């Protein structure tokens with residue numbers, strides 16, 4: 001399994017490296033919300049000029065909050081942002097979606113078939129929100145970024161601080177400002 005590969009690498013890593021001890025409050029006092037896409041691994045920090053200890057990074061599928069969790073302004077993303085803001089000094093938030101996002105092209109038929117193939121009954125989801133809404137699929141990354149920015153801005157559990165919305169090009173790393181907070 002891949003985990004064995006990781007464990008072997010890690011053993012070597014800790015033998016060869018001594019990491020500097022740094023605090024857990026983000027130096028730039030910023031939280032960034034982005035997608036879980038594997039193409040963002042390392043590239044994201046490089047393209048934004050972010051170093052270890054600079055910001056809090058939150059990743060969700062699609063850099064989104066699924067529709068069913070938006071109401072009331074309390075969900076896991078808000079909870080994490082609250083931790084960053086109230087406990088770690090975060091004073092600025094950037095929601096960064098990306099081009100070619102898997103959730104912008106989610107085919108509910110494929111999702112349902114995949115669930116069934118892996119022994120998960122999709123019926124309860126079909127009856128409730130519908131699998132597309134549950135997984136957080138959207139049609140337009142720019143619209144999604146704006147919506148997530150609004151959910152964060154309007155959450156009664158968070159203070160009024162700047163919340164920006166951006167889209168990063170997954171091929172070039174170029175950032176586009178969609179909405180400045």
Ligand SMILES: [Zn+2]
Pocket residue numbers: 035036037061062063098100101102103
């Ligand atoms: Zn994505």
